Amino acid sequence: MLNIYNTLARQKQQFVPITPGKVNMYVCGMTVYDFCHLGHARVMVVFDMVARWLRASGYDVDYVRNITDIDDKIIQRAAQNGETIGQLTTRFIDAMNEDADALGVQRPTHAPKATEYVDEMLAMIGQLVAKGLAYPAPNGDVYYAVRKFDGYGKLSGKSLEDLRAGERVDIDHNKQDALDFVLWKAAKPGEPAWESPWGAGRPGWHIECSAMSCHHLGEHFDIHGGGEDLQFPHHENEIAQSEGAHGHQYVNYWMHNGFIRVDDEKMSKSLGNFFTIREVLQKYDAEVARFFILRAHYRSPLNYSDVHLDDARNSLTRLYTTLKNVAPAAVTLDWNSAYPARFKAAMDDDFNTVEAVAILFELAHEANKQQSAQLAGELKALAAVLGLLERDATQFLQAGTSAGEGELSAAAIDDLIAQRKAARAAKNFAESDRIRDALTAAGVVLEDSAAGTTWRRA
Incomplete structure (x- = not known):
């Protein structure tokens, strides 16, 4: 049976879907005002892996990953660029999808955009106001009354007392309590706005996911995922909103992937220590980046460096x-045979890709040792469950980087191999060795056999 580490329970739990044979999963996606960085790549790849394993396990998976296409950063960036919000978000949604496709991330079942669900957000805010869990403020905003929701903090483990102790001095006096958070923001001059019972404005960030997940998956669903940084306050607030509005449990299993770190600090745009997916793919094959992410356990921190990417490339x-x-x-x-059974046991243990990848290397060793087409076939099939080893082997081994700076083209390499063959036929071994050495210096490894010479990039 599949066991998942449930952040809400703080332990692994046996996975039991609400509807037998069916899994509904929601993952918080990107805010589209810039190119995605490697931290975003981890979210996309990790939950793509989760969806793939659930499907390989026989489940029908309805996977929703939202897009935030309206917020302060988007408004500011569009103004800075002198373009409309729609132009900005469309451009970066396209870029996000290109990056995800390159990483082998299958498209989610639904990718709802926040601006398309404002009516659903308004309806939920109305429910919360009617229940006394939210209130309009004098400035036109609508706030959630945190202290009126019993159980606030159960996901993050933060108590109201701890949160109160961490309050800032310069609190917003429009709130009834410093801990309250905004559901609806009153319109500001020049900003996009929608009409509401509380005046023109736009939704707060947290209400977006509550409304979109409810629309696509219902008021109660199986799995909610996202990055570790979203556990508080975003996911905590989602619980308060959704359970406050509907009066029952929102999500059964909460999953959070760990941070990608650079020099022991979280990779983030705010810290300025981030690498975009596109920057990484200028130096490394996209499958290498995917493998780098998957060979670590999804809940563990993942340290980024060229050394670790180089090692991932060599391993792949x-x-x-x-x-x-x-x-x-x-x-x-x-799944009852030796290697697939062990692979399944690893993946059923909270998606333990560390052990699953180790089993792939055992299979590769035995396939080479025994020259077994069956074992090589199992290797390829099991790796495909993780979205790996799905390309022609020679194509991968001969692929260069996206940038291609300083690299010999495949045509140039083939031409040098032909020259080397001619030199050997003429018994000009000095020239043959010179060409081999030149190719080695250019990062090209030659492999001679009775069938001829093949090559791969080092």
Whole structure:
């Protein structure tokens, strides 16, 4: 049985879906005012892996990953750029999808945009006001009354007393309590606005996900995911809003992936220590970046550096080299056979990709040792469950970086190999060795066999 670490319970729990055979999953997506960074890549890849494993386990998965296309940063960036909000968000939604596609991330079932669900947000805010859990303020904002929701803090483990002790001195006097958070923001001059019972304005950030998840998955669903940084206050506030409005449990299992860190600090735009996905893919194959993310456990911190990416590339090269040396048979996975059973046990243990990837390397070793097409086929099929090893082995091994700076093209390499072959035929071994050395210096490894010479990038 699948066991998931549930942040709400602070322990692993056996996964039991609300509807047998069906999983409804919501993941907080991107705020689209800039290119996605590697931290965003981790969210996309991790929950793509989760959805893939659930489907491989026989579940019908309805996966929703939202898009925030209206907030303060978006408004400010559009104004700075001299473009409309729609132009800005459309451009970066397209860029996000290009990055996700490159990383092998399958599109979610639904990718709702916040601006398309304002009516649903207004309806939920109305429910909260009617129940006395929210109130209009003198400035035209509408706030959630945190102290009126019993159980606030249960996801993050923060008590109201702890939160109160951390209050800032310069509190917003429009609030009845410093802990209250905004559901509806009154319109400001020049900003986009929608009409509401409380005047023109726009939704707060937290209400977006409550409304969109409810619309697509219902008032009570199986899994809610996102980055560790969203646990508080965003997900805590989602619980307060959704359970306050509907009067029952919102989500059964909460999942949070760990941070990507640079020099022991969280990678983030606010700290200025982030690398966009596009910057990383200028230096590394996209599958290497995916492998780098998946070979760590999703809940653990992941340290970014070129050294770690280089190691990921070398490791992935070893797996592809096996598939090049041993042609894989087409196999249908038998989850009761040795390697698939162990792989399944690892993945059913809170998506333990660390152990699952280790099993792939064991399989590669045995496939090489035994020259077994069956084992190579199992290697390829199991890796495909993680979105790995789905390309032609030679194509991967010969692929360069996106930038291609200083790299020999495939055509140039083939031409040098032909020159080397001619030199060897003429017994000009000095010239043959010179060409090999030149290719080695250019990061190209030659592999001679009775069938001829093949090559791969180092």
